[in-house]
């Protein structure tokens with residue numbers, strides 16, 4: 534993958550840990566400068582160190598994607614420091630609220646929609662005009678394979694709904710951008726050993742549903758989770774080699 538992203542500027546959300554961190558480090562290894570967005574400054578600083586170890590340039594941009602002002606400031610900061618973004622990886626996401634819809638707080642549900650859908654769309658709108666003007670750009674929106682199986686995560690109504698919306702947005706945008714040199718694709722990362730499934734395992738089974746909880750505990754215990762580096766490697770391989778647009782890239786297609 535050496536030089537695959539040479540001279541490009543990338544922005545990765547959720548770059549503080551997990552799949553986002555591994556993606557950011559891989560982009561740097563391929564020659565990109567990388568803007569790193571998440572809330573946890575310490576985690577972002579660790580990712581920035583790893584990016585610099587690859588010889589890459591890193592910009593730490595702490596921001597809560599659920600907050601309009603912070604999102605706006607983050608966008609401005611990336612523009613000021615890096616000028617433009619060529620590769621946007623909307624990876625940050627939340628799996629909560631994970632509980633019966635009858636008792637969920639609608640405000641919390643709406644925040645999930647903001648982080649998982651509105652923020653990626655807002656970032657895309659911010660950087661899309663520049664990509665179109667330059668005749669080259671890549672937008673990758675990180676989703677989940679559960680979108681293909683909407684009854685597979687009972688209690689995860691917000692997660693299923695937001696990721697389904699993100700996929701619909703992506704493939705529709707891809708069609709709109711045909712002929713511009715800018716592609717928009719979805720990435721489904723598989724079952725990855727990160728904080729996200731760890732958070733589900735740490736919940737009370739009666740809150741998130743005993744069957745769902747047991748499934749996450751068992752998949753972890755049986756070693757079924759892949760590493761963030763493995764999953765990010767699949768994303769990056771597609772990003773480097775696949776010029777098509779409107780694709781649903783799934784880790785299982787390249788694993």
Ligand SMILES: NC(=O)c1ccc[n+]([C@@H]2O[C@H](COP(=O)([O-])OP(=O)(O)OC[C@H]3O[C@@H](n4cnc5c(N)ncnc54)[C@H](OP(=O)(O)O)[C@@H]3O)[C@@H](O)[C@H]2O)c1
Pocket residue numbers: 546547548549550551552553570571572573574576596597598599624625626627628648675676677678721722723724725726727728729730
């Ligand atoms: N792990 C899996 O098995 C799996 C499976 C399917 C899909 N996915 C998807 O893959 C993506 C990455 O997940 P992961 O497993 O790597 O999760 P993770 O380890 O929990 O990382 C999530 C990242 O997103 C950031 N983030 C969360 N809320 C944010 C907010 N409000 N504003 C800014 N950044 C925020 C987190 O940083 P802060 O908390 O510091 O903000 C962190 O850097 C997600 O979209 C997830 O839905 C994961």
